[in-house]
Amino acid sequence: MACRHTTSQASSPSIYTHISQRQLHPSLRWIGGAAFGQGTCYITRIPVRGMATGGKKFPPQEQEEQPGREHEMQPQPEFVRPTYKPADKLVGKIAVVTGGDSGIGRSVACYFALEGATVAITYVPEKEEKDATETLDMLKNKYKHPQAKGDPIKIGVDLGYDENCKKVVQQVIDTYGCIDILVNNAAEQHMVPGIENISVEQVERVFKTNIFSHFYLIKYAVKHMKEGSCIINTSSVNAYKGNASLLDYTSTKGAIVALTRGLALHLVGRGIRVNGVAPGPIWTPLIPSSFSGKKVESFGEQVPMKRAAQPAEVGPSYVFLASEDASYYTGQFLHPNGGVVVNA
Numbered sequence: 001m002a003c004r005h006t007t008s009q010a011s012s013p014s015i016y017t018h019i020s021q022r023q024l025h026p027s028l029r030w031i032g033g034a035a036f037g038q039g040t041c042y043i044t045r046i047p048v049r050g051m052a053t054g055g056k057k058f059p060p061q062e063q064e065e066q067p068g069r070e071h072e073m074q075p076q077p078e079f080v081r082p083t084y085k086p087a088d089k090l091v092g093k094i095a096v097v098t099g100g101d102s103g104i105g106r107s108v109a110c111y112f113a114l115e116g117a118t119v120a121i122t123y124v125p126e127k128e129e130k131d132a133t134e135t136l137d138m139l140k141n142k143y144k145h146p147q148a149k150g151d152p153i154k155i156g157v158d159l160g161y162d163e164n165c166k167k168v169v170q171q172v173i174d175t176y177g178c179i180d181i182l183v184n185n186a187a188e189q190h191m192v193p194g195i196e197n198i199s200v201e202q203v204e205r206v207f208k209t210n211i212f213s214h215f216y217l218i219k220y221a222v223k224h225m226k227e228g229s230c231i232i233n234t235s236s237v238n239a240y241k242g243n244a245s246l247l248d249y250t251s252t253k254g255a256i257v258a259l260t261r262g263l264a265l266h267l268v269g270r271g272i273r274v275n276g277v278a279p280g281p282i283w284t285p286l287i288p289s290s291f292s293g294k295k296v297e298s299f300g301e302q303v304p305m306k307r308a309a310q311p312a313e314v315g316p317s318y319v320f321l322a323s324e325d326a327s328y329y330t331g332q333f334l335h336p337n338g339g340v341v342v343n344a
Helices: 103-114 131-138 162-176 200-224 247-270 293-295 316-320
Strands: 002-007 017-019 034-036 038-048 092-098 118-123 153-157 180-185 230-234 275-278
Touching: 038 092, 092 103, 092 162, 092 275, 103 118, 103 131, 103 180, 118 131, 118 162, 131 153, 153 162, 162 200, 180 200, 180 316, 200 230, 200 247, 230 247, 230 316, 247 275
Parallel strands: 002 038, 092 118, 092 180, 118 153, 180 230, 230 275
Antiparallel strands: 002 017, 034 038
16 A cells, blocks of 8 residues: 655645555554555554654743733744644534633634534633633634624633522523533632642632533533533543642542443433543643643653644644534543543
């Protein structure tokens, strides 16, 4: 079989060259996807190392307040790959993405829009207003699908309270009439040297944002979700590997795994799938707002790929789980984490 490979570059068109199958060896240090045709396979080569910052360390930077602001980050996160080819996988769907103003949430919202979904995003009012406004503008203009059911909306809200989550669901129902996809993605994290340093207020705040909001939103949304709908929860590699300096955050991410598995069994009879994504180190506003400048500089180097990912590398996992391609998936997690092996 004749083979070709391309090197993915945002600034230049793809370049094709013939290579033999023997040259497609893992030692090339590239990852990619193959499309097989009549005697030809096309290999898209994407560098394992250095993608997030062009091979350089992240510039030292810190933000004082959670959950962070994307527009202040350097370099700016990439939330949609310029080479992405949508395939109308979510045409006509109504999706809710919490924390959809920035980071992974922004990426998911934009990919969903490209695939034809109408998206409602939530964000923290005042703290994330600029990011949310920018995301909404992109959803309305740059990424809006011609067959989308309606215009996207943004909802400023603190999701840590039952009544607020009820209002979010009601606003979405009043606007669109249904919910087909619920993505529980909003989160916060705080680095601490030890458990003695974690205040009661911090524990309660992190649990309210990271796990209580999942319960509240699901409780009110599920009554409006028909057979074929789905719920996608964002966990973390830390739920599987642990993290000594993010104890409360890691606890909530483990709870999300347990919730996802139990809820999948609970809702399978109603034809509602429940899955999750457990990302590794991703370049999002949570990073400069959680860690010191020194830690930010080396962020992501601990995984086998030796780099952090861009949100754009994670968003397609949510597209897959939300689409009919994942019709036989429920209670499962995808692990875009740079090569960290998890077996639980």
